[in-house]
């Protein structure tokens with residue numbers, strides 16, 4: 366059995382910080398959690414145990430290309446077939462590529478992350494590459510595979526009646542043998558009959574579905590011009606995805622539609638701003654009751670450090686709420702976007718919070734650090750002051766994914 370004494374633990378799905386005399390785990394399970402009184406301020410520091418973080422949206426495939434898309438538009442950098450990302454990925458040999466992906470996974474562990482949902486390009490080959498990297502490092506990769514090439518020519522997309530070609534159907538089957546689900550860039554990449562088939566095939570296989578929507582106005586406009594419907598409503602009706610990523614441009618009506626659908630939204634505000642796009646309507650989505658995750662999106666745009674994403678998201682939400690204190694967002698609701706809220710998407714062992722009998726998946730934060738040790742509001746400091754150097758250790762189901770070699774703490 367391993368344990369930490371006299372610490373602070375964020376307990377239960379509400380993540381409220383409490384003093385804790387003993388936090389212990391054996392194998393993959395939390396076996397003891399002696400909860401004391403609530404604790405939202407410190408006088409002389411503490412070890413703070415938080416649930417291991419879930420990154421709701423990544424593309425680790427481009428971890429070999431940090432800042433490669435600097436100066437490019439969304440279309441120039443990221444769209445098939447000729448976007449910078451796809452051209453450069455095609456040049457990498459598998460061993461070099463896997464080494465970069467493993468590096469990104471290790472950095473995620475070092476910054477408290479235990480699991481991520483990845484939109485993986487390059488067909489079955491790409492999904493297998495990430496699976497191998499994930500097995501080597503121990504961070505869980507929920508792999509949402511994408512077709513190697515766009516199956517439809519522009520004119521076929523415009524007529525919008527074609528079914529999946531046989532070769533693409535076979536690729537989907539091969540993808541789902543390896544991956545945990547299917548993703549595509551946008552609803553505009555496939556025809557309506559193809560989406561219906563993908564929904565049926567993934568549902569029959571018990572796999573996840575995911576899509577980017579409303580990242581910029583063109584997503585909605587192209588969809589409207591081709592089909593008479595915007596991309597969000599088509600996603601909800603034709604694909605019924607488990608997650609919808611971005612929502613940067615979501616209108617009031619679209620937010621209401623999403624809330625009604627009960628589909629989880631994944632926000633990536635740092636990636637959006639890096640591309641010169643607006644920030645997502647975080648407070649409106651929260652107020653509408655949408656279950657939200659946070660993602661760091663392409664490693665090409667952002668290092669996959671969720672504490673940086675929490676910091677940015679918290680400040681944006683605070684700004685969107687305005688000066689009225691009555692509407693101030695609870696920082697723990699922001700933290701739930703990388704912890705508790707995952708359960709609605711993954712279920713099973715993905716609780717996203719800490720309690721006796723649940724998986725020993727957690728990170729230890731060094732609140733003895735100079736900039737944290739006398740916090741007057743621990744919940745706010747967690748989302749606004751913790752940096753990569755403050756994570757002492759990260760465990761997933763009892764397996765140590767990261768431990769700071771330079772600081773003894775237990």
Ligand SMILES: [Zn+2]
Nearest residue numbers: 484577662663
């Ligand atoms: Zn993305």
